[in-house]
Amino acid sequence: MALINPYINFNGNAEEAFNFYKSVFGGEFANITRFKDLDIPENPIADHEKDKIMHIALPIGQNILMGNDVPERMGRVNENEHRSKISIGAASKEEAVKLFDGLSVGGSIEVPMGESPWGSYFGMFRDKYGIEWMVDFDPKHKGKVE
Template sequence: MPLINPHINFNGNAEEAFTFYQSVFGGAFAKVIRLKDISSAEFPVAEKDEDKIMHIALPIGKTNMLMGNDVPEFMGKVNENEHRSKIAVSAESKEEADHIFNGLSAGGAIEMPIEDSPWGTYFGMFRDKYGIEWMVEFDPTNNGNI
């Protein structure tokens, strides 16, 4: 059964926000990846974006995860009234990820095709036909948990 977790986009203050969320919810970050951690020839990162958060995850309770990232400057600013959050689905297999991605993206707009990502997971993003933004990911190293 897939898990659904909230994912929030920030304009450079994801770490500050997540430190605040952590002060409220407690716990330890399950994952913190900075943009410089995935920089490569295929995925160059501007110096001004290097320390921004590419992915941060804070467990909430036994099965939920609050996740977020900073939007790199080249992608523009996050509109506070739109494009602020996505629904993240953690699939248990590539087949389940494909099924969910293909089903929910039908009639919508694919932002990033589902494929092997530079950070080692199977990942894709889209906006469904109702305007809701989704991310689908399978992480073989975490048995499907983002």
């Protein structure tokens, strides 16, 4: 079966955000490419954007969380209007709490972690970078989101 890997955009703080995600999920970056790595005469990169992230990848389980900084010439990302959520299926209630508590630091909680009407342990929030997350532990599925 195909894997779906979220790809999120930032306005110059992708490296900071991904270091934060790495501190919560653990692991190591599989890739970090900066715009200066792709600076060629046909596609010059502005000096102030050379160190920004063109692509970054953090493996999490069987999936990869990926992202980048959007170059200014392409416009800005409205960080409070993503309205798409990254859904995490935790393998245990303890893992759900750890991920929720870690990722929501400095963000705004929409639904606190608790028992859901559909029988799982669920919470929802927007992190300090404007990315929206849902964390769910369903004892019937143990980490598999359906």
